[in-house]
Amino acid sequence: MMKQDIFQAIADPTRRAILTLLAIQALTPNAMAEKFDMTRQAVSKHIKVLYECELIKPEQSGREIYYHFNAKKMQEFDHWLSQFRQNWETQFNQLDQLLTTIKEQK
Amino acid sequence: MMKQDIFQAIADPTRRAILTLLAIQALTPNAMAEKFDMTRQAVSKHIKVLYECELIKPEQSGREIYYHFNAKKMQEFDHWLSQFRQNWETQFNQLDQLLTTIKEQK
């Protein structure tokens, strides 16, 4: 498992749109293909990428497969991003200080 | 401006490493190239991508260019992620409830 890179997975705009859709409700591959102007097979390949990095989960229902958004996996991004969070808070505090200093000089 | 996609920029592992480096301290292209086993020109291309989506900012100093991490831009990513945050909190609450129910049944 984890054949695919989660960063690579969200790099594609179509896959991001799929994730946004699935975050609202689970859908079958056919239903997704109808939403985008794309063949079913093309969507199917995106699904494979998203599935392999565990961003979505399949739920078999007869011959249909409903794909669900896996929120837990999305948190990996959040974790990666957190290394910068300290940094941007600092940069903004510095900006705040600068603005305050300018104000006081007036 | 904004020729490059921020998601695309982050998709590459080398560019992610560059961002991590620059979040700690500003560096010149040559300094970055030394960190990775890569030609300066290869790094230079990554710099271009990161610059064009405003994830880094150049600071000219003589003939050297120090590139700084732009924390503000990274927040855009955070913003995109926030659409799922509600979702994953919900999914975890549901999991919590399920686990609680199972416990109570014992």
Next chain:
DNA sequence: TATATATGCAACTTTTGAGTTGCGCAAATT
């Protein structure tokens, strides 16, 4: 049982992107 539908897999083409080599320009050094 025959047929239609939903899906995944494989082969192929086309596009994109990472990395290299070579060049030119501007700032430092001699």
Next chain:
DNA sequence: AATTTGCGCAACTCAAAAGTTGCATATATA
């Protein structure tokens, strides 16, 4: 002034990824 150094740009190669067509399989429906 000549040379070295730091950098960006353009052309090229090569690998990966997006999308297509065709096919196989499994589940419904007639």
